[in-house]
Amino acid sequence: MIRFEGISHRYGSVQALREVSFGVPQGSLCVLLGESGSGKSTLLRTVNRLVEPSAGRVLLGGRDVAGTDPQALRRGIGYVIQSVGLFPHRSVGENIATVPRLLGWDARRIALRVEELLEMVGLDPGTYRDRLPGTLSGGQAQRVGLARALAANPPVLLMDEPFSALDPGTRRGLQAALRRIHAGSGKTILMVTHDVEEALALADRIAVMDDGRLAVEGPPLEVLGRHAPATVRRMVRAEVLAFHRLAALRAADSALPGPAPGAPVLPEGATLRDALLLMLGHGADRVALMGEAPRHVTLAALLAASGSGG
Amino acid sequence: MRRAAWLGAEILAFLAALWAAPRAERLWSALFPEVSRPTYQQESWFTLLGSHLALSLLAVLIAAALAVPAGILATRRRGRRFRPVLDAVFALAQSLPPVAAVAVALPLLGFGAAPTLLALVLYAALPLLRATASGLEAVPADALEAARGLGLSPFQRLAQVELPLARPVLLSGLRVAVTLSVATTAVGAIAGARCLGTPIISGLANANPAYVLQGALFTAWLALLLDRALGLLAAEGGSRMGELVA
């Protein structure tokens, strides 16, 4: 859906991007991971032409974006930024209606769409539609930001550190909402973050940026596996990375047959990280897995699966 | 709403006082027993008020027509390099009092409203220019970034995001401009502009403190009334924005 072909960009004397090439398949949620200054935001902003690269081209659905009208291009791409950027003089509903209005939708259609979107991001339309952005909490504001980006049903969504300024609980809530929306809509999402845990929780592909270069790109466990690139190891300690990797592994895949009497019970569909947390919480070295046949996960099996034991 | 009603009542009182002033012979003679003709009757106070308002507000209109576009240009990407010129004009005008500007314009434009209008436009344009530029510069960067990302054209960003957000600052600039303009118009009486300052000047020239008092009273009252009216306007526009702070 999105293809970067040899993208380079300079800001004055700073080389922000160096020959970046990769593709984001349709319907995937690709996370651009990197430290601050690695060029990930700049790369994201080349897609909706907020940045015009000095060299290379960006293809969107097979078309070079450089040949499109930037305003029309942007209206067809959702865009969410860390500081949200809601218009403080307009109500929540009017903020969400921004792009549909630019596109000339009729009032009835806009009103219905605003209602639908508020429900989609988990805000009660009756309560929130007429509030001003200044009265919202950070999490509520970003939910509105997400709704505004989705308003005209764009096939592509760009998100620049959308949840980084939120507290952990709020962030998890929004991540869950985004996962739900992604699963339900099949949109192509390109998201920038520096949070490895967030990348593992959301991504089906991860591209790691380092000093303007693409360090590695692929499925999460491959990219953040034991041979994660140096830039990832700089960002997060190996043992923490190993812990987060457990979140991408299903407990059922490492389960052994047979009951585990007295062991705490893990819900079906849980990850190995949940299993480890449960063991830690109960001081147990095994947990039983809910399901038809008796199964359990041992600490040894967990270590083997994570790849950190051997 | 209550404040608007009070203001309306005060405007009526002001107009009533203008009507009563030339008829209050007894009051003025009691206050100024030594003055032989203490009641200003050369012209109707309403004529003076009318030309004072016309001159001040015309100047503010012209000034706004010049200053707001200039302030917008000075905050665009291409125009930003000319921002120092604005600061320079401001610094220069600050060291010259309006009365000096009126006086200097006098030999060029002759007696009457013209030199006053020139000085008026100049001094009303400066606060408007500054307010436009600083109001636009204070628009939050994230709202602008979002507007760009959502695909608003430069004109749409200006009209739908920047100007509405700069409105409170613009209105306070307008308030300063009107205050300055009313005051400078009064000074313009020395250059022959007809206005509420005329009785003051004529009273000072003819040693008639009664004229001075009458002119000064109405000039001051007009200035305070206009200031309050504009304050009300700003408060009304601000009430929606006020929820932001709450």
Next chain:
Amino acid sequence: MRDPRNAATGLLVLLPFALGAALAPWLLGWIAVAPNRLLSARIAPLGATGPVAIAWTAYHAALIALPLAAWRPARAWMAEAVGVLAALALLAVVGLGASAAVPPGGLARAAPAAGAWVALLLLFLAISTGAALRGATPALPLLAVLGGAVLLGVSGLLDPLSIMREALGRGEELRQALAEHVILSFSALLLALALSIPLSALSISRHGLEAGFLSVASGLQVIPAIALFGLLIVPLAALGAAFPALREMGLGGVGPAPAVIGITAYLLLPLARGLLAGFRVAPPALVEAALGQGLSPRQILWQLRVPLGAGVVLGALRLAAVQAVGLATLAALVGGGGLGAIVLQGVGQLAADLILLGVLPVLALSLAVDAGIALLSRRLAPEE
């Protein structure tokens, strides 16, 4: 986003000023000559004498150098210096040209023509822009132009100009008016400081007082000066009549008293705002720590709030002092004297020279006050 201070910005910004200053005298004339005081002046050609040619060449060379000197924004002061030279060269052209065009001792009078005035205004703007490019006040270089003009005047170079004749004829009157003007503005400033310093210091901890003080001060600000002066005449006259002793002290209806009181009233708001902001520069945590160490509120004021807020307070003082000089021009209306008296005389006779003779010293005085306090605050608070 482009930094407005990058290279070539100064050049681009100053180029129109230099071009305008070069073209204006061509289009609108260098000098205007009137056969006598009553007939109106006409644009006259510059005499082609050697000194005129030298000054003319210097003027145009300076105009070419002006935008080039601003090539590096960090050295915008060079452009300001060149601008000062250009302005003085312009005056020299006009002075020398006038002496070539008008025979000495005759009835004919010469004055700068509109073109020269426009060029001078553009140069003032160019100098101010140069100062703004490096974020400084233009007062000092502009003052240099006026100082240089005075030197040119003393040297006799400008003698053929009618404004110089006017100045020479009224030397004593001018000095007197200048002294009165300084006394008027200075005493109003002192009075305003004497009122606003204690009130602001007390307002730091008393919100009711602060609100009352500020609303009175800003209400006064709205009243036109001419009306306020006028309103003050009547009660002051009554006071003077009731207490002859006060009148002996100069507190009567007409005279400096209403002007000084009126100017004081206008200075209260800028001073109060600056003082309150200045006193609050010291962060609350610091004040709390000082209280904890046993400092008295008075010691906190003098040892913490005053030194930390000096920069802000001096900024407000500068604004107030410049305003005082400007407002004192209106004192003449109520018989308070000052340079305004000369301006009013000029207005009464519709005499441009006389008006300028009053206005130019006002400009010089406010620039001097501005530059003086700016230098003082740079010395006291270098990190402003």
